[in-house]
Amino acid sequence: MTRRIVYGISLWVFLGATACTIASILLPNWVSYTSPTTNDTIRVTYGLHQRCSSITGECRPFPKDDDCQGKDAYFCNMWRSTGFLLNFSVMVELAVVVAYAVILLGGRGKRESGWKVLAGLLGSISAAQLIAMALVAYLYEHDNRFFVGWELDKSWILCTVSWIVLLVDALAVVGAAVLLPKEDDYELIPEPQ
Numbered sequence: 001m002t003r004r005i006v007y008g009i010s011l012w013v014f015l016g017a018t019a020c021t022i023a024s025i026l027l028p029n030w031v032s033y034t035s036p037t038t039n040d041t042i043r044v045t046y047g048l049h050q051r052c053s054s055i056t057g058e059c060r061p062f063p064k065d066d067d068c069q070g071k072d073a074y075f076c077n078m079w080r081s082t083g084f085l086l087n088f089s090v091m092v093e094l095a096v097v098v099a100y101a102v103i104l105l106g107g108r109g110k111r112e113s114g115w116k117v118l119a120g121l122l123g124s125i126s127a128a129q130l131i132a133m134a135l136v137a138y139l140y141e142h143d144n145r146f147f148v149g150w151e152l153d154k155s156w157i158l159c160t161v162s163w164i165v166l167l168v169d170a171l172a173v174v175g176a177a178v179l180l181p182k183e184d185d186y187e188l189i190p191e192p193q
Contacts, residue, residue, distance in 0.1 A: 122170035129163035
């Protein structure tokens with residue numbers, strides 16, 4: 001498999017998943033609470049790096065060191081691990097952009113062997129995001145601060161979509177490498193009769 005079209009489609013799919021990853025980091029909507037009352041709706045949201053509240057009308061950095069005292073240290077460690085995993089995955093996504101550039105611009109030899117590195121990088125990003133998403137889901141289910149009325153929100157969904165798309169992209173690259181015939185393979189010239 002050395003076809004540029006396969007890598008080109010894979011690149012566009014990857015860029016879409018990367019946009020989802022970056023949006024999930026930037027939006028403070030991993031877990032949210034909206035009060036069931038119709039008057040003066042209260043909304044509180046947790047992002048990876050900030051907590052927003054409609055009561056104060058502002059967002060503040062989260063988790064701060066004073067949020068991580070005593071029994072909350074476990075929550076903070078898990079929450080910070082989630083942030084680290086997603087920031088790490090963005091750094092690996094930058095390496096994937098370089099890998100796509102090398103593969104697409106490097107000639108036939110790079111296209112024939114580059115799928116192994118590319119699939120490995122895509123798989124590692126997918127695994128890091130899966131773990132990050134699972135950590136937040138675990139905290140949502142088991143931490144006392146999330147009671148009835150809290151829900152996993154847009155950023156969690158974006159992260160889930162991102163790792164699934166990246167995993168499918170990695171599997172598609174491997175599948176194309178294994179199943180498609182080589183590009184510009186030589187054909188036998190029929191002998192004159």
